[in-house]
Amino acid sequence: MNTNFDLENFILDFSNSCQKKQKKVFSKNEVVTTYIKNRNQLCILLDGHADLVRYDLNGNRTIVEHFSKNALFGEVFYTITTNNELLVEAKSNCTVLFYIYDDIFHKCKNNCKFHQTLSENLPQLILNKVTDLNMRIELLTKRSTRDKLLGYFSLLSTRKLSTSFELPFSLTDLADYLSVDRSAMMRELKLLKEDGFIEKVGNRIILLYK
Amino acid sequence: MNTNFDLENFILDFSNSCQKKQKKVFSKNEVVTTYIKNRNQLCILLDGHADLVRYDLNGNRTIVEHFSKNALFGEVFYTITTNNELLVEAKSNCTVLFYIYDDIFHKCKNNCKFHQTLSENLPQLILNKVTDLNMRIELLTKRSTRDKLLGYFSLLSTRKLSTSFELPFSLTDLADYLSVDRSAMMRELKLLKEDGFIEKVGNRIILLYK
DNA sequence: CATAATGTGTTGCTTTTGCAACGGAAAATA
DNA sequence: TATTTTCCGTTGCAAAAGCAACACATTATG
Numbered sequence: 199m200n201t202n203f204d205l206e207n208f209i210l211d212f213s214n215s216c217q218k219k220q221k222k223v224f225s226k227n228e229v230v231t232t233y234i235k236n237r238n239q240l241c242i243l244l245d246g247h248a249d250l251v252r253y254d255l256n257g258n259r260t261i262v263e264h265f266s267k268n269a270l271f272g273e274v275f276y277t278i279t280t281n282n283e284l285l286v287e288a289k290s291n292c293t294v295l296f297y298i299y300d301d302i303f304h305k306c307k308n309n310c311k312f313h314q315t316l317s318e319n320l321p322q323l324i325l326n327k328v329t330d331l332n333m334r335i336e337l338l339t340k341r342s343t344r345d346k347l348l349g350y351f352s353l354l355s356t357r358k359l360s361t362s363f364e365l366p367f368s369l370t371d372l373a374d375y376l377s378v379d380r381s382a383m384m385r386e387l388k389l390l391k392e393d394g395f396i397e398k399v400g401n402r403i404i405l406l407y408k
Numbered sequence: 409m410n411t412n413f414d415l416e417n418f419i420l421d422f423s424n425s426c427q428k429k430q431k432k433v434f435s436k437n438e439v440v441t442t443y444i445k446n447r448n449q450l451c452i453l454l455d456g457h458a459d460l461v462r463y464d465l466n467g468n469r470t471i472v473e474h475f476s477k478n479a480l481f482g483e484v485f486y487t488i489t490t491n492n493e494l495l496v497e498a499k500s501n502c503t504v505l506f507y508i509y510d511d512i513f514h515k516c517k518n519n520c521k522f523h524q525t526l527s528e529n530l531p532q533l534i535l536n537k538v539t540d541l542n543m544r545i546e547l548l549t550k551r552s553t554r555d556k557l558l559g560y561f562s563l564l565s566t567r568k569l570s571t572s573f574e575l576p577f578s579l580t581d582l583a584d585y586l587s588v589d590r591s592a593m594m595r596e597l598k599l600l601k602e603d604g605f606i607e608k609v610g611n612r613i614i615l616l617y618k
Numbered sequence: 619c620a621t622a623a624t625g626t627g628t629t630g631c632t633t634t635t636g637c638a639a640c641g642g643a644a645a646a647t648a
Numbered sequence: 649t650a651t652t653t654t655c656c657g658t659t660g661c662a663a664a665a666g667c668a669a670c671a672c673a674t675t676a677t678g
Contacts, residue, residue, distance in 0.1 A: 260549045277539040321530045329487045331541040338548035339470045339587040377549040379636045580625060589666045
């Protein structure tokens with residue numbers, strides 16, 4: 199994509215200029231927002247890490263998305279079809295900007311610079327999110343736990359431009375992200391080590407194949 | 409969402425007004441586009457049905473997305489990370505508009521009405537796509553074939569506002585869409601019938617529970 | 619209309635995954 | 649630092665899903 203709007207600097211420059219937003223700070227494990235109760239919300243994660251989490255009727259926990267710096271999230275990205283509440287949980291201390299989506303979309307009355315630039319660049323920002331979601335779908339459609347793990351590792355490896363990288367999750371959370379049973383995943387990790395596909399040192403994975 | 413931009417009428421009104429697009433017609437089973445070879449492409453399906461399909465190394469076929477009238481697709485929504493080509497296959501006769509995304513984004517020089525309206529409404533269009541993808545992720549994170557089937561049926565039921573609806577897929581394709589083995593899915597369908605969750609008459613499903 | 623191609627429905631067997639449980643390591647907290 | 653909580657790593661067993669094969673139905677196609 200060519201128009202590489204620099205969200206980070208943009209936010210630094212303008213995040214204090216608009217009246218129609220809220221900026222809040224959260225500490226680890228606090229609930230940042232919920233999607234059923236907070237409609238039409240668009241949030242930007244300025245700092246920290248957070249997960250979008252769902253619990254199903256059987257008590258399974260799913261990490262629907264994992265957010266890091268500059269991630270966009272909020273109910274505007276969802277059409278809630280089930281009764282299961284979606285929670286955004288802070289995984290570390292977080293700073294979050296909250297908007298009402300319509301305010302961005304219809305521009306705020308003040309016509310502030312922040313809103314103007316944001317709405318101009320919104321297609322690109324949302325498009326980035328679409329590509330993230332498509333990567334996630336690619337992972338989830340893989341048929342076996344092994345392929346999910348290898349697919350995820352290869353993705354991290356591509357992002358870090360290195361065959362060696364830290365997992366951004368605990369292994370427990372990784373299982374919830376790949377939507378598999380934790381113990382089965384651990385078993386598969388062991389097999390991947392035994393079969394010479396990976397090495398694992400603490401939280402660091404080293405890809406050996408190819 | 410409040411801004412319900414009427415894509416259909418918009419396209420009817422303006423689809424002939426812009427020079428920077430191509431309109432093509434495809435017949436069933438033809439390849440509409442491929443994502444590795446055609447970068448920076450944004451397409452709108454004016455008519456018909458088409459699937460975005462990927463084949464993995466094991467020969468498994470996955471229906472990544474199912475497109476119907478007014479769907480947006482194209483490489484702009486993807487960051488190709490694997491070597492697996494993604495194909496859009498026409499499932500019926502299709503009419504498709506092709507754009508170069510940058511042309512939309514940077515507005516075309518002619519400043520035509522079509523481009524202007526489209527780029528104004530692009531955030532909303534892409535946002536609709538995001539909600540579709542999130543629904544797909546919700547389906548794929550379900551842990552069992554049974555839950556995937558019930559989840560998908562409940563989704564169709566919500567869309568049609570009826571507990572009785574036609575499947576938009578053949579059963580073979582449905583398995584590829586839910587990312588499960590076809591015969592295992594057939595077995596589960598039988599069990600769902602036996603357990604009184606559904607009835608199935610030809611291609612029509614009737615939800616019985618609740 | 620005959621024939622080919624594709625889709626449906628089923629089943630036995632194998633493999634993978636999930637579940638439950640546990641001990642010990644590591645990290646958080648009082 | 650003592651203690652609680654969370655996470656890691658492992659295993660036996662049960663359940664679910666995948667694979668392969670087949671017969672039959674339905675739909676395209678020459």
